[in-house]
Structure formats: structure tokens, C-alpha cells
Amino acid sequence: MATVHATSCPLDCPDTCSLDVTVEEGRVAKIAAGNGHPATSGFICSKLARFDRRLYHPDRLLYPMRRVGAKGEGRFDRISWGEAIATITGRFKQIVEQWGGEAVLPYNYGGSNGMLTDGFIDALFFARLGASRLQKTLCAAPTTAVATAMYGKMPGVAFEDYPMAQSIIVWGANPKASSIHFVPHLREAKRRGAFIAIVDPRRNFSQREVDLHLPVRPGTDLPLALGLIKLWHDAGQLDRGFLDRHAKGLEPLLRRAEEWSLDRVAEVTGVPHEDITLLAGRFAGAAPAVIRCGWGLERNRNGGQAVAAVLAIPALLGKFGVRGGGYTLSNSGAVRSRMAEGLGTVPPDTRLINMSELGMVLNEHTMRNAPVKGLFVYNCNPVATAPDQNAVIEGLRRDDLFTVVFEQVYTDTTKYADILLPATTFLEHADVRVSYGSYVVAGVTPVVDPEGEARSNPDVFAELGRAMGWDDQAFHWDAESYVHRAAAHLRLPGGNADADVLNAGGVQPVAFPDATPVQFETVSPQTPDGLVDLTPAVLGDDPYGYLPPENTRYPLALISPANTKMISSTLGEFNYEELVVTMHPEDAGPRNLADGDQVKVYNELGEVVCLVEVRTMVRPGVVSMPKGAWVKSSRNGSTSTALCPASVNVVAGGACYNDARVEVVRSG
Ligand code: SF4
Known part of the structure; x- marks a missing residue:
């Protein structure tokens, strides 16, 4: 008999949809849009x-495994969970004793994870180990640092309110790929007569x-x-x-702007004069006017x-004020988490x-005095993404x-593991997701039993903690209580999260005083x-200073944005x-x-062999490859990240994928 279960999508996507999952004979038969979500209606x-x-x-990881071939060969033998846990704790103890705790590096991201599977008991485990800490910089580090410093992560304009705007700029975002529930609101705004401008090297x-x-x-x-x-300053x-009432730091910004006739x-941007002046006029003269700032x-x-x-x-x-x-930008600031207090995490x-510098960090010659000897990769696939x-x-x-x-599942990274551990998916475990687009906290609840011997992140890190001999309460918590514990440390406007709603796989809307936030009216800078x-x-020693491209040997700029199939490396x-490269x-x-x-797409760092599609959707001088593609999609086992420098942004050390410069020639 078929049963339908409510849960939520925790993928790294602003929408955080409600889901109805149909289960037949213990297997997932259908996944469809659920009810009760204020913003992700119907699809x-x-x-x-x-x-x-x-x-x-068939590539699902079902059992713990031990490597039997050379690193990269991908040959493993099945072992028990007990043997896997004992091997990991034994090796980590040896490494800590010989090299110190910082010789262990946890390497994780949040591609399909919420509060319980990323930064929960795992964080306590690595803090107790005295491991190196990971600076998460592959995405959103500069935007988060800047938005926090400028506005204190003030909640942003809700997507549902965009149809009220007369002028909209979507800057560095492609909602058709990475926030599909925003698109109907843009269409409605257009229908009502809004002027809509998109800033993006690709025409989406x-x-x-x-x-x-x-x-x-x-x-x-x-x-x-x-x-x-x-232009706006000159025009008064x-x-x-x-600005007098609500802002500071105006003059340094205006001095820098003065340099840009x-x-x-x-000349520098490649955008025609008339388009720049058109945008200036249509945005300044409109009310309401709003900017959707993305991460591109x-x-x-x-x-x-x-x-x-x-x-x-x-x-x-x-x-503001209307x-x-x-x-x-990110709307996650509407909900505050105090989870670290609940865990009693040792202040590290x-x-x-910096996770963007993994290649440099792992190559011992550059870290001779403090090498990384133990690496624990979870929730991410660095071979595809770093x-x-x-x-x-x-x-x-390195041996x-x-x-x-x-x-x-087996990924590009798993074949370099000494020990492989099988993880549950969000359809097999509980989680809590704070959305960064729609204004909800969402409950993720298991709808089927785990495949094989897969286990959830908190269960495994709790077992590792116990096996290390640590007696922290969190390593002994009952798994049934995880959602309640997370909810107790989530602060929404007007109160805490509702654990019963989340445990049932429902969503709890963020209750602003007037349905959705009005910046500088119902919500203020924090x-x-x-x-x-x-x-x-956070802008550093030279705020608003422009740096021209560093790599001038290769003529084409390579970008690697999200696409409709993949918004991260998940599901590759x-x-x-x-793999396809798009070229004008x-x-x-x-x-x-x-x-x-x-x-062949190449530069001094590597080469990628793939197919080319010739399209006018990218501008001349720019080529585009999809973000997160796996090496098996390419014809030589390399993807776009093989061409991306590991240099980082002065603001929060963010990754600089789009600084890649390449040449493209026929291959084969
Ligand atoms: S649109 Fe985003 S939140 Fe909704 S189901 Fe897809 S990945 Fe999940």
C-alpha cells in the first residue's frame, strides 16, 4: 500500500521546498511538491x-569499506562499522600524539544538509580532537562577511513582494537554475510593468x-x-x-566611485554606455525599487x-521603507541559532x-612544519568543487x-579514501533546515529506512566521540531528541522553533509583524x-579598489555557474x-x-577535454562550464576546477573561480 509522507528539501538552494514523498513497499516511489509552504507553491x-x-x-555506498588498492584506484573491501570506527579513532589518536590535533582537518560543506548534519555533533567531535578548523569559502564567504558588516544580516525583501517593485535588478544570480520559485514573481512584476535588468555574463x-x-x-x-x-552622485x-540618519562610511565609497567615468x-565592463545610463535612470527614478544580489x-x-x-x-x-x-541576499539572518551553546562546544x-586552498594545504612541501596527516571529508566532493x-x-x-x-554515493573523492563510511540521505534521516531564501524553518523527517548500513552524521560522530573515550553529554544524546534540541536553540522573530512541526516534516514560517519584512520599517540593520x-x-586596506585581471596570458574568461541540473556537485x-563548454x-x-x-580548454593549471556548444547566451570573451560537474562527465577526467586558481578574495578568503583565464582549441 502506498503512503505519503511530508518532509522538506535540504539541498543547498534558497527555496527549501515542502515535499510529499510517496512510499510503496518500503521504497520511494514519487517525490512531489508538498503543501503548507508559503512560497514554494505547487512545484x-x-x-x-x-x-x-x-x-x-548502483553507486550508492551501502557498507563501511577499507581501501585495498592504490589511492585513486577505487578498490575497497567491505568491513564492519566496529572495525571502521576502531580504525579511524586509532589512527586519529596516533596522529594527534605524534603531530598534534591540528594535523587532522575536517573538510565538509552543506550541499544537502541542515543543522543536524553539518555543524552539530560533528563540530563537537573535531573541537574535542583539537583539529584544524575549516574556513568555509567555496561560496558565500565574501557576501556573508559584507552583508553582516554593512547591515548585520538584516532580513531581505521577500520574493513574494517583488511584484510590487517598479524596478528590479537581478545581479549575479540565475534564479532559473538556483531559485526557481522566484521566477514566477519576476514574471508577475514584469506583467505589472516593472523594469527588470539582469547583470550577468550569461543571458539566461x-x-x-x-x-x-x-x-x-x-x-x-x-x-x-x-x-x-x-552617475547618481553627479546627478544629485x-x-x-x-544617509545622514542611517548610514556611515559614505565618503570613502564616493571617492572611489569618482574614479569611474x-x-x-x-571600456572595462564591456557594457555599452547607453545601457548603463538606462539602468541608472530606470532604477533611481522608481519606487519601490529592489536588487536581488546573488553569489555570482x-x-x-x-x-x-x-x-x-x-x-x-x-x-x-x-x-528602503516601502x-x-x-x-x-541571504535571508537566513531572520533566524538565529545558538546551537554551539547547546553542545557545550569547546571554544576552538x-x-x-581555507577550504579553497586544499590543494596547497595537502601538498606537504608547502606545509612542512604543520602537515595535514588526517583528513575527514563529509558532505562534499572536493575533487569536483575545490x-x-x-x-x-x-x-x-599522498600515502x-x-x-x-x-x-x-561513490564520488570523485571517494576513490582516494582509506576508509569509506556510508551516509544516509535526507529521505532516511531527520534534519532541520533554516532557509536562506524563503522565510521558513523546515523539518526533514525520514520517510524510508536507510539503504544497507548507511548511518546519519550525528549518529556516526557521536559513536566516534564515545569511541575516543570522551564523556560529553552530546555524544550520549538519544537520536530521537536531536530535532527538539536543535529547535530549542533556534530563535525566530516572536519565539523559538516548533519541534513538533519540524519532527512531522512540516515548515514553520518566520512570523514577521506584517507577513513579510519591510526593510527599515519592520526590520532594521543588526x-x-x-x-x-x-x-x-572587512573590505580591507583598499576598500572599493579595483584589481584588473592578473592572468593575461590566456584570452578567455571561464565562468562556472549553476545550471538547471546541478546547483552544487550533488547528484553528479x-x-x-x-561536460560541455559554452562559447560565443x-x-x-x-x-x-x-x-x-x-x-581542449586549457591554461597553466590544467586542461579539460569536452564538447563545445556555440551560443550567443555567453558574451564574447567568456566561456562557461557548469558548476559541480564530476570528472566522469569529462573526456579526460578533468573539470572546470582544474582550470581555476586557488587564489582567494581579500574579503573573507572567498574562492575566485571566475578569475580563471583559458584558451580553447580543437581536440582529437
Ligand atoms: S527547488 Fe530547491 S528547494 Fe525546491 S526541491 Fe529543488 S533543490 Fe529543493
Whole structure:
């Protein structure tokens, strides 16, 4: 008999959909949109609708394994959980004794995880071990640092309120790939007459869907934002009253903007003069006017500065105080977590390792005095996602590196593990997800039994903690109580999270005083002095200073954005089979390349052999490969990250994927 179970999607996506999962004879038969969610009405993405393919995939990890072949060969023998736990704790004890706790590095991200599976008992385990701490920088580090410093992560304009806006800029985001429930609101805004502009090197919306597309060269969002600010300043359009009352740090920003004449902005960004002035006029003159700031503009050496300049715009023009006016970035700041207090986590003071620099960190010659000897990878696939893929693989091949990979399926990274541990998926365990797009806290509840001997993250880290001989309460908690414990430490406007709703797989909407937040009306900056800081210290020694591209040997800028099949590396085992690079006809022609040709994309870091598609959707001078593709999708076992430098942003050490510069030639 079929039964239908309510749960929520915890994938790294702003929408956090409610789901109805149909189970027949103990197996997931159908995944569809659930009810009761205020923003994700009626549909889910095609990726998640086929998540059963991950659950029952032939590459699903079902048992703990021990490596029997060479690293990279992918040969393993099944072992028991007891043997796996004893091996891991035994090796970690040896490493800590000989090299110190910091020689162990946890390497994790949140591709399909919520509060219980990322930063919960795992965090306590590594803190007790005295392990190195991981600086999470692959995505959102600069945006989070800037938004926190400027506005204290003030809740943003709800997507449902966008149809009220007269002018909308979507800057560095492709909601058709990574926030599909925002798209109907954009369409409704357009139907009501809003002026919609998109800033993106790729054209993801047709000319009928939006009014203006500004295809900036990668890394030049900062000059565009500063050029707009100069136009508004020169035209006397800044809202001096608002700025006097609510902001500080104005002058350094204006001094930098002064350097960006319209001619210079057009030359550097590659955007025509008339489009820049059109956008300036249509945004400044509209009320309400709103900016959807995404994460695409942060992935380069100017990224943190660019995000700050973009987020300054609504303050400079006084766009706040009306419904549908202001900005949206991450909305997760509406819910505050005090989970660390609940865990009694030891305050860590160990070294911080930037996850974008994994290749450098794992290659011992660069870390001679403090090598990483133990690596515990979970919730992520660094071979596919960390910059400088070849350096990452070289490090993972080290014979003296003890590597544990705790995963749901065989990935690009699992074949370098010494011990493999099988992890449950979100359909097999409980979790709690705080959305960063829609305003909900969502409950994830198991709808089927785990496949094979897969176990959840908190269960495994609790067992590891006990096996180490530690007596912290959290290592002995009853798994049934996890959701209640998480809920007790989540603070929403007006009260705590409701554990009963979350345990039942439901969503709890964030209850703002007036349905959705109105910036500077019902929600305010959460900075220490309550002011917007227009030149925050996180911007470093040269705030709003522009850095031109460093790599000038190769003529094409490579970007690697999310696509409709993959918004992270999750689901690469079945969802992205053939790697393709997209190129403009003006670039393909002189290289004698045609649609469907096999090409080599290369630079000083590596080369990728794949197919080319020739399209006008990318601007000339830019090529695009999908984010998160697995090495098996490419024809030479390398993907876009093999071409991405491991250099990091001055703001919060963010990854600079889009600083990759490449050449493309026919191959084979
Ligand atoms: S990935 Fe995003 S759009 Fe797809 S089901 Fe999950 S939350 Fe919804």
C-alpha cells in the first residue's frame, strides 16, 4: 500500500521546498511538491523530483569499506562499522600524539544538509580532537562577511513582494537554475510593468522576459556598481536625508566611485554606455525599487568589494521603507541559532584552514612544519568543487595521508579514501533546515529506512566521540531528541522553533509583524550601532579598489555557474553526463570551432577535454562550464576546477573561480 509522507528539501538552494514523498513497499516511489509552504507553491525542480535515483543508484555506498588498492584506484573491501570506527579513532589518536590535533582537518560543506548534519555533533567531535578548523569559502564567504558588516544580516525583501517593485535588478544570480520559485514573481512584476535588468555574463532570460541585460565581463561588477553610483552622485540623486540618519562610511565609497567615468566603466565592463545610463535612470527614478544580489559576482578577486558596492545602492538612493523596496541576499539572518551553546562546544582556537586552498594545504612541501596527516571529508566532493583540481588530487594521493570519506554515493573523492563510511540521505534521516531564501524553518523527517548500513552524521560522530573515550553529554544524546534540541536553540522573530512541526516534516514560517519584512520599517540593520556601514572594515586596506585581471596570458574568461541540473556537485552520479563548454560564435569562428566539436580548454593549471556548444547566451570573451560537474562527465577526467586558481578574495578568503583565464582549441 502506498503512503505519503511530508518532509522538506535540504539541498543547498534558497527555496527549501515542502515535499510529499510517496512510499510503496518500503521504497520511494514519487517525490512531489508538498503543501503548507508559503512560497514554494505547487512545484519542485526536476533534480529533486528524481532524488530516488540517488537513493537506489548502483553507486550508492551501502557498507563501511577499507581501501585495498592504490589511492585513486577505487578498490575497497567491505568491513564492519566496529572495525571502521576502531580504525579511524586509532589512527586519529596516533596522529594527534605524534603531530598534534591540528594535523587532522575536517573538510565538509552543506550541499544537502541542515543543522543536524553539518555543524552539530560533528563540530563537537573535531573541537574535542583539537583539529584544524575549516574556513568555509567555496561560496558565500565574501557576501556573508559584507552583508553582516554593512547591515548585520538584516532580513531581505521577500520574493513574494517583488511584484510590487517598479524596478528590479537581478545581479549575479540565475534564479532559473538556483531559485526557481522566484521566477514566477519576476514574471508577475514584469506583467505589472516593472523594469527588470539582469547583470550577468550569461543571458539566461529572453528579451521578452526582461528589459535589459548587462553582460559584464567577469570580475567587473565593481566598476559597474561604482560607475552607477558616480552617475547618481553627479546627478544629485543620493538620498542625503536617509544617509545622514542611517548610514556611515559614505565618503570613502564616493571617492572611489569618482574614479569611474562612464567611458571607463564601459571600456572595462564591456557594457555599452547607453545601457548603463538606462539602468541608472530606470532604477533611481522608481519606487519601490529592489536588487536581488546573488553569489555570482563574489567569485573573483574583486568579489567582496563588488558585493559591498551593490548592497550600498539601496541605501544611497533611499530605496528602503516601502514594501518591495531594498535588497535581498541571504535571508537566513531572520533566524538565529545558538546551537554551539547547546553542545557545550569547546571554544576552538586552533588554526583556520581555507577550504579553497586544499590543494596547497595537502601538498606537504608547502606545509612542512604543520602537515595535514588526517583528513575527514563529509558532505562534499572536493575533487569536483575545490579550486586547482590537479593539486587537490595530487595531495589526496599522498600515502602518508589518512583519509576518511563519509558519503552517500561513490564520488570523485571517494576513490582516494582509506576508509569509506556510508551516509544516509535526507529521505532516511531527520534534519532541520533554516532557509536562506524563503522565510521558513523546515523539518526533514525520514520517510524510508536507510539503504544497507548507511548511518546519519550525528549518529556516526557521536559513536566516534564515545569511541575516543570522551564523556560529553552530546555524544550520549538519544537520536530521537536531536530535532527538539536543535529547535530549542533556534530563535525566530516572536519565539523559538516548533519541534513538533519540524519532527512531522512540516515548515514553520518566520512570523514577521506584517507577513513579510519591510526593510527599515519592520526590520532594521543588526549592526552594533544600528547604522548601515557603507565602508566596512572587512573590505580591507583598499576598500572599493579595483584589481584588473592578473592572468593575461590566456584570452578567455571561464565562468562556472549553476545550471538547471546541478546547483552544487550533488547528484553528479546521474544528473550531468557529458561536460560541455559554452562559447560565443565570435570566439568560436576564429578558432574554427563548430557546435558539437571536441575541444581542449586549457591554461597553466590544467586542461579539460569536452564538447563545445556555440551560443550567443555567453558574451564574447567568456566561456562557461557548469558548476559541480564530476570528472566522469569529462573526456579526460578533468573539470572546470582544474582550470581555476586557488587564489582567494581579500574579503573573507572567498574562492575566485571566475578569475580563471583559458584558451580553447580543437581536440582529437
Ligand atoms: S533543490 Fe530547491 S527547488 Fe529543488 S526541491 Fe529543493 S528547494 Fe525546491
